[in-house]
Amino acid sequence: MAVPASSPSGTRGVLYIVACAAPPASDVAELVSLARAAGWERIQVVGTPLGMRFLDHERLAVVLDGPARSEWRMPGEPKTLPYASAVIVAPATFNTINKWASGITDTFAVGLLCELTGAGVPILAVPCLKAELARHVAFSRSLADLRSMGVHVLYEPDAPAHSRMPPWKKILAELDGMLSP
Numbered sequence: 106m107a108v109p110a111s112s113p114s115g116t117r118g119v120l121y122i123v124a125c126a127a128p129p130a131s132d133v134a135e136l137v138s139l140a141r142a143a144g145w146e147r148i149q150v151v152g153t154p155l156g157m158r159f160l161d162h163e164r165l166a167v168v169l170d171g172p173a174r175s176e177w178r179m180p181g182e183p184k185t186l187p188y189a190s191a192v193i194v195a196p197a198t199f200n201t202i203n204k205w206a207s208g209i210t211d212t213f214a215v216g217l218l219c220e221l222t223g224a225g226v227p228i229l230a231v232p233c234l235k236a237e238l239a240r241h242v243a244f245s246r247s248l249a250d251l252r253s254m255g256v257h258v259l260y261e262p263d264a265p266a267h268s269r270m271p272p273w274k275k276i277l278a279e280l281d282g283m284l285s286p
Contacts, residue, residue, distance in 0.1 A: 117284075118190030120145040121221070123214050124173075126155035127196035127233040129270055134164035136195070136273040141168065143277055149186060151175065153201060153214045177213045189226050191284060194218065195276055196233030199244055206247035222254050229280045232260045233270040257283050 120140050124130040130152070137148050150173040152160055157175045165173055171185070178184065194201070201215060210216035222228060230251060238244060239262050248258055259279050261269060271279075 117143070117145045119147045119149065119187045121149050121151060121189045121192040121217070123151045123153075123192060123194040123197075123201075123218060124156045124160060125153045125194070125196055125198040125201045125214070125233075126159055127198050127270075128159070129196040129233055130156050130159035131161055132273075133195075134161055134168050136193070136276070137165065137168045139273050139277055143281070147187060149174070149189075151214050151217060153198075153212055156198075156214070175213055177216070189221055191280060192218070192221055192226060192228040193231065193276060193280060194228065195231035196270055197230045198232070199234045199238040199241070202230065202232055202251070203243050203247045206250040222251075222256060225255065227280075227283055228256045229276065229283060230256050230258050230260075231270055231276055232258070236262075236266065 122133060122136060122140075124133045133150060137150065140148050147170060150160070150165060150169060152173050152175045154175055157173065160173055162173065174186070204211070204215045205218045208219055210219050218228070232239070234244070248260070252258055257279070259271065259276065261271075
């Protein structure tokens with residue numbers, strides 16, 4: 106399901122950012138700021154349980170409309186997440202990529218990714234992992250499975266370790282390219 110790059114009002118709808126437990130997660134607030142400047146109306150950060158430990162919650166409180174989430178709501182609690190127009194999964198770890206591709210929904214973040222993949226929401230996954238893990242057969246199989254489900258993967262395995270995950274601006278540009286008609 107494609108969504109327009111922007112609506113008539115100039116906003117782009119709701120962007121989910123799913124952050125996993127890797128060093129770039131500490132700077133997700135920068136991605137939120139860039140996305141807001143690019144016209145995203147609302148941005149929701151969802152962290153994996155360990156990813157939440159990497160987030161800079163003080164900086165996120167300044168740029169987000171509400172706190173980052175990592176847990177399912179309980180029965181009877183109101184739904185607080187608006188429907189996503191698009192999703193960026195960055196940094197996406199070995200663990201999350203493999204569980205998502207296999208449909209293992211043992212965390213809110215991975216359960217949400219599985220649901221949104223099934224709903225056809227545009228998703229950009231940006232892996233961030235050690236070269237040794239990237240060479241594991243499960244990882245390449247999982248990337249192929251996610252791609253077959255319509256997930257766009259931005260990953261350069263031959264890039265030097267320090268630049269394997271592209272800068273936030275490039276990630277947003279890639280998402281913009283995905284959403285352009």
